[in-house]
Amino acid sequence: MKLFFGVAGSFAAVVAFAILLETPKKYLPHAGATGAIGSFVYLLGLHNDFGTVLATFFSALAIALASHTFARIFKAPVTIFLIAGILPTVPGAGMYRTVYYIITDDRARSSYYLTQTLEIAGVIALAIFIMDTLFRVRLKKVEKK
Amino acid sequence: MDYKLVMNMAVMAGELMLRSGAETYRVEDTMYHILRTAETQTVEASVMMTGIVATISNPDMEPITMIKRVQERGTNLNRIMRVNEISRNYCTGELSLEDAFEELKVISGKQYRIWVYNLATVVVPAGFAPLYGGGSAEVLASAAVGAILALVITGGKRLQINGFILDTLSSLAVAAAAMLLKGLFPFLNNDTVIISAIMPLVPGVAITNAVRDTLQGDYISGGARILEAFLKAVAIALGAGAGMALANHFFTGGGLL
Numbered sequence: 001m002k003l004f005f006g007v008a009g010s011f012a013a014v015v016a017f018a019i020l021l022e023t024p025k026k027y028l029p030h031a032g033a034t035g036a037i038g039s040f041v042y043l044l045g046l047h048n049d050f051g052t053v054l055a056t057f058f059s060a061l062a063i064a065l066a067s068h069t070f071a072r073i074f075k076a077p078v079t080i081f082l083i084a085g086i087l088p089t090v091p092g093a094g095m096y097r098t099v100y101y102i103i104t105d106d107r108a109r110s111s112y113y114l115t116q117t118l119e120i121a122g123v124i125a126l127a128i129f130i131m132d133t134l135f136r137v138r139l140k141k142v143e144k145k
Numbered sequence: 146m147d148y149k150l151v152m153n154m155a156v157m158a159g160e161l162m163l164r165s166g167a168e169t170y171r172v173e174d175t176m177y178h179i180l181r182t183a184e185t186q187t188v189e190a191s192v193m194m195t196g197i198v199a200t201i202s203n204p205d206m207e208p209i210t211m212i213k214r215v216q217e218r219g220t221n222l223n224r225i226m227r228v229n230e231i232s233r234n235y236c237t238g239e240l241s242l243e244d245a246f247e248e249l250k251v252i253s254g255k256q257y258r259i260w261v262y263n264l265a266t267v268v269v270p271a272g273f274a275p276l277y278g279g280g281s282a283e284v285l286a287s288a289a290v291g292a293i294l295a296l297v298i299t300g301g302k303r304l305q306i307n308g309f310i311l312d313t314l315s316s317l318a319v320a321a322a323a324m325l326l327k328g329l330f331p332f333l334n335n336d337t338v339i340i341s342a343i344m345p346l347v348p349g350v351a352i353t354n355a356v357r358d359t360l361q362g363d364y365i366s367g368g369a370r371i372l373e374a375f376l377k378a379v380a381i382a383l384g385a386g387a388g389m390a391l392a393n394h395f396f397t398g399g400g401l402l
Contacts, residue, residue, distance in 0.1 A: 005275040013272025013344070016265035020345065022221040022256055039276050077229055079168065080222045083350050088276060090349040093340045095378055099386040125356040132360055
């Protein structure tokens with residue numbers, strides 16, 4: 001049940017965010033679906049005790065895969081799906097907790113969350129790297145034929 | 146072949162894309178394709194986050210070079226998409242040079258009405274609340290805080306406040322409003338509300354573009370975008386911290402400690 005609300009909520013949220021980014025109207029549902037897939041993987045990862053960082057990694061990987069697939073199918077730039085779709089994985093929580101523990105004067109926890117935020121940002125970067133590279137390799141093979 | 150017109154069109158397409166937040170390699174690629182239709186010997190397009198340089202030349206003519214400084218940058222995926230379509234149609238010969246140039250000129254900015262943007266700013270926090278462990282109470286609270294956020298952003302844009310300051314002010318308002326709500330309804334999970342409500346502000350776009358530019362080898366643009374993402378994150382953190390501290394100072398019933 002929690003999984004369902006999480007996924008449905010992020011679908012709505014990503015569609016709304018896509019509107020803020022001026023996504024073309026016909027691609028709003030696709031952007032939302034990308035985000036929903038991402039948070040489904042994220043929640044599944046958390047449920048299986050993967051930890052936040054690893055769950056984010058798999059989630060970003062799924063989002064990048066979905067956006068590249070949509071981009072190939074609809075012949076649109078990847079950015080249109082990727083930018084809005086990646087939003088659920090962005091470490092807003094880590095940023096907030098870092099500041100929260102600085103204010104409450106808990107240095108140990110604030111530096112723990114700062115490191116975690118940087119780790120998550122790095123992991124998102126890695127996931128996008130991997131998918132971009134994979135799809136480029138595949139494309140080149142097709143072109144050679 | 147009207148070289149000047151081809152050059153004008155390529156630079157205009159590039160500027161539109163760069164202003165709308167396209168990746169650097171995509172801008173270069175589009176400009177290169179347009180310039181190549183002039184069939185000159187040399188075709189170069191070099192794009193950085195803050196400007197464009199392009200040149201075409203033949204042995205029997207003076208080279209034509211244009212420089213375009215790009216001041217403001219936002220995110221407008223619709224414009225990227227339209228420029229992409231027009232340049233593709235032009236390069237395959239479906240559109241003539243003049244028609245393509247005219248079409249580029251009329252690409253509009255906004256697709257939706259103002260109230261749709263404001264509604265979207267309310268829906269983003271409400272939608273993310275369940276993902277960060279909120280129940281129905283948190284969804285409602287996030288939507289309320291999102292409404293305040295929409296108010297601050299719309300007001301700030303009208304007053305043309307600098308982006309960094311606006312981010313700080315917005316997250317300050319978010320944090321303070323969430324703390325007040327927590328004071329009124331002590332059962333609320335304050336963390337979830339604040340985290341969900343700052344989601345429309347977080348630098349997701351900058352992070353994604355930074356990664357993709359760096360991967361392409363556009364280190365100057367990639368580095369600039371990483372700096373942009375970091376600065377935005379600092380602005381939001383600063384605002385949230387100040388908001389919580391303020392609310393706690395005036396209103397000790399709030400969520401801190």
